[in-house]
Amino acid sequence: SRSIDLAVIPGDGIGQEVVAEGLKVLSAVLPQDVKLETKEYDFGARRYRATGETLTDADLDSLKAHDAILLGAIGDPSVPSGVLERGFLLKLRFAFDHHVNLRPSKLLPGVATPLAGQPEIDFVVVREGTEGPYTGNGGTIRTGTEHEVATEVSVNTAYGVERVVRDAFARAQARPRKKLTLVHKNNVLTFAGHLWTNIFNKVAEEFPEVTTEYIHVDAATIYLVTDPARFDVIVTDNLFGDIITDLAAAVSGGIGVAASGNINPARTYPSMFEPVHGSAPDIAGQGKADPTATVLSVALLLRHLGYDTEADRVDTAVAADLTERVDLPPRTTAEIGDALVGRVTG
Amino acid sequence: SRSIDLAVIPGDGIGQEVVAEGLKVLSAVLPQDVKLETKEYDFGARRYRATGETLTDADLDSLKAHDAILLGAIGDPSVPSGVLERGFLLKLRFAFDHHVNLRPSKLLPGVATPLAGQPEIDFVVVREGTEGPYTGNGGTIRTGTEHEVATEVSVNTAYGVERVVRDAFARAQARPRKKLTLVHKNNVLTFAGHLWTNIFNKVAEEFPEVTTEYIHVDAATIYLVTDPARFDVIVTDNLFGDIITDLAAAVSGGIGVAASGNINPARTYPSMFEPVHGSAPDIAGQGKADPTATVLSVALLLRHLGYDTEADRVDTAVAADLTERVDLPPRTTAEIGDALVGRVTG
Ligand SMILES: CC(C)[C@H](C(=O)O)[C@@H](O)C(=O)O
Numbered sequence: 001s002r003s004i005d006l007a008v009i010p011g012d013g014i015g016q017e018v019v020a021e022g023l024k025v026l027s028a029v030l031p032q033d034v035k036l037e038t039k040e041y042d043f044g045a046r047r048y049r050a051t052g053e054t055l056t057d058a059d060l061d062s063l064k065a066h067d068a069i070l071l072g073a074i075g076d077p078s079v080p081s082g083v084l085e086r087g088f089l090l091k092l093r094f095a096f097d098h099h100v101n102l103r104p105s106k107l108l109p110g111v112a113t114p115l116a117g118q119p120e121i122d123f124v125v126v127r128e129g130t131e132g133p134y135t136g137n138g139g140t141i142r143t144g145t146e147h148e149v150a151t152e153v154s155v156n157t158a159y160g161v162e163r164v165v166r167d168a169f170a171r172a173q174a175r176p177r178k179k180l181t182l183v184h185k186n187n188v189l190t191f192a193g194h195l196w197t198n199i200f201n202k203v204a205e206e207f208p209e210v211t212t213e214y215i216h217v218d219a220a221t222i223y224l225v226t227d228p229a230r231f232d233v234i235v236t237d238n239l240f241g242d243i244i245t246d247l248a249a250a251v252s253g254g255i256g257v258a259a260s261g262n263i264n265p266a267r268t269y270p271s272m273f274e275p276v277h278g279s280a281p282d283i284a285g286q287g288k289a290d291p292t293a294t295v296l297s298v299a300l301l302l303r304h305l306g307y308d309t310e311a312d313r314v315d316t317a318v319a320a321d322l323t324e325r326v327d328l329p330p331r332t333t334a335e336i337g338d339a340l341v342g343r344v345t346g
Numbered sequence: 347s348r349s350i351d352l353a354v355i356p357g358d359g360i361g362q363e364v365v366a367e368g369l370k371v372l373s374a375v376l377p378q379d380v381k382l383e384t385k386e387y388d389f390g391a392r393r394y395r396a397t398g399e400t401l402t403d404a405d406l407d408s409l410k411a412h413d414a415i416l417l418g419a420i421g422d423p424s425v426p427s428g429v430l431e432r433g434f435l436l437k438l439r440f441a442f443d444h445h446v447n448l449r450p451s452k453l454l455p456g457v458a459t460p461l462a463g464q465p466e467i468d469f470v471v472v473r474e475g476t477e478g479p480y481t482g483n484g485g486t487i488r489t490g491t492e493h494e495v496a497t498e499v500s501v502n503t504a505y506g507v508e509r510v511v512r513d514a515f516a517r518a519q520a521r522p523r524k525k526l527t528l529v530h531k532n533n534v535l536t537f538a539g540h541l542w543t544n545i546f547n548k549v550a551e552e553f554p555e556v557t558t559e560y561i562h563v564d565a566a567t568i569y570l571v572t573d574p575a576r577f578d579v580i581v582t583d584n585l586f587g588d589i590i591t592d593l594a595a596a597v598s599g600g601i602g603v604a605a606s607g608n609i610n611p612a613r614t615y616p617s618m619f620e621p622v623h624g625s626a627p628d629i630a631g632q633g634k635a636d637p638t639a640t641v642l643s644v645a646l647l648l649r650h651l652g653y654d655t656e657a658d659r660v661d662t663a664v665a666a667d668l669t670e671r672v673d674l675p676p677r678t679t680a681e682i683g684d685a686l687v688g689r690v691t692g
């Protein structure tokens with residue numbers, strides 16, 4: 001008999017509320033014979049305030065044993081900027097080698113977008129997750145004085161770039177349009193830019209059916225608002241991916257529906273699935289948060305674990321709910337979750 | 347009697363065409379007693395192909411003698427990515443210490459925007475121009491092998507950050523809304539992020555009338571499409587500024603109307619004014635390019651040299667032209683230039 005052993009990290013703020021709904025939908029959609037086991041972890045701001053700990057070696061050891069991780073959101077205004085981001089979120093992505101950060105963008109019929117004319121949007125960003133300016137390399141000298149110098153070092157390796165580029169080509173190859181766009185800034189960041197571009201061109205030879213293009217990150221933001229239909233799969237570095245996926249979320253239905261997977265394709269460690277949004281302390285505890293991004297992250301999780309039919313059912317349920325919600329009065333977090341449970345079981 | 351000694355760098359592609367119109371408008375708007383002298387320089391792809399030179403010490407010496415520089419666009423597909431960008435554009439910005447890269451965004455009534463509902467947009471981005479990931483620091487080892495490592499070092503100094511932050515506060519102070527937003531990614535790029543944030547908070551004390559806020563760069567792209575009216579003045583680092591000003595241009599009328607000034611406020615070297623767009627080789631030589639961004643850059647140039655009344659007249663002429671063009675058939679580059687000449691002299 002099959003089973004899923006899931007680590008659940010609700011985290012801070014609305015993280016608690018949205019993860020509860022994600023789990024409801026996950027339980028509902030799984031076939032009877034699949035045993036779902038969950039273990040909840042109390043990582044985040046509360047634990048940091050209580051113990052000073054963000055993510056210990058023992059924590060990593062426990063998490064390692066699971067099949068996958070579902071995360072709500074981490075972060076709270078009471079904790080200085082950077083502490084939980086570097087000490088928990090990024091530490092976990094790096095420790096578990098989550099080098100494929102997958103962020104799909106699909107604008108569904110009827111869903112509100114800030115763009116005029118309801119353009120067609122259906123692309124996925126493959127953001128590198130373990131290198132670039134996110135490594136934490138760098139430092140300061142003469143700290144706090146008028147002579148301070150602060151550096152940030154973007155580290156890019158052929159090994160790290162090639163594996164994520166190859167993953168993106170494979171994803172492009174598997175989609176009907178078979179198009180892959182490299183987004184970088186190779187005219188200014190020439191060291192990293194040439195590495196990315198050369199590897200992209202080299203791997204392209206293995207995928208002759210995939211149409212390729214290169215776009216500078218600044219120009220990419222223009223296309224994301226004037227011609228998002230041009231994109232099918234985008235591959236990009238960690239920081240550029242961070243920036244353009246927030247914009248992509250904004251134009252394709254908002255941050256409330258943007259899902260992500262922090263994937264270790266080699267499966268040497270569990271992959272982690274989380275909404276792109278944060279902990280939204282301003283609306284936390286009010287039942288106002290939209291659990292859709294978490295539920296869509298559950299679909300990515302299901303697909304990663306091989307439950308494709310179930311993932312499709314979740315995606316279909318969300319699409320129907322989003323399209324119909326235009327005519328509905330606002331619902332609570334739990335009401336949206338219940339509606340989705342109804343759809344996946346119905 | 348007064349005079350302006352202007353270095354003119356038409357550059358490549360549509361650069362030639364748009365600069366011609368910018369100069370027409372500049373001549374037309376200047377009072378009779380102001381003598382305009384121009385010297386044209388042939389920098390860009392043609393010279394690079396002919397001589398292998400991008401910008402020599404002798405070139406910098408000649409340029410140094412002028413009151414200001416008007417540039418069209420530099421870049422051509424025949425030149426490898428990075429050569430002219432690093433060898434000319436960035437070299438000039440760094441050599442002449444253009445640390446305030448000024449990029450206003452204003453959506454005029456009737457002007458097309460990809461955003462639904464014609465939101466109010468009227469803000470200016472103060473982008474740092476001489477530090478950050480643009481310094482060219484970094485390198486590669488094991489170049490071209492499967493073990494290559496490529497680094498890019500973002501260099502940030504208290505000196506460099508403070509002067510641009512202070513400039514931005516002064517600009518915010520001079521505007522009716524008096525609001526300044528710092529855009530960075532201080533939760534991940536903690537070394538540079540804390541330097542920027544600390545200096546921003548310190549300088550804020552000198553400007554008690556200015557309302558301040560901090561936004562992560564990823565979230566800033568969301569606000570730029572969902573709530574651009576929230577911005578008045580934005581100050582940010584070189585790379586984030588590059589990215590968000592292209593997006594800002596896209597939402598506020600397009601890259602065809604986005605102006606910029608590369609300013610040395612200490613006036614130790616001439617400042618340079620240029621449209622944000624590139625050389626657009628696909629439409630070069632066809633009289634199709636919109637000279638508006640160049641003409642608006644001429645307005646920034648006039649303001650920098652103290653010709654405020656004339657700058658206002660150029661801005662007003664452009665605003666009127668943009669608002670009325672909605673009902674006009676497409677015009678050539680020269681026709682738009684002539685129309686603007688008519689308006690500034692009329
Ligand atoms: C919270 C932060 C560390 C994170 C990132 O920058 O990756 C977030 O913005 C994201 O996109 O998941």
Ligand SMILES: CC(C)[C@H](C(=O)O)[C@@H](O)C(=O)O
Pocket residue numbers: 187188218431432435436588622
């Ligand atoms: C061409 C390039 C070097 C330049 C930059 O990145 O600054 C351009 O994109 C700009 O914004 O002026």
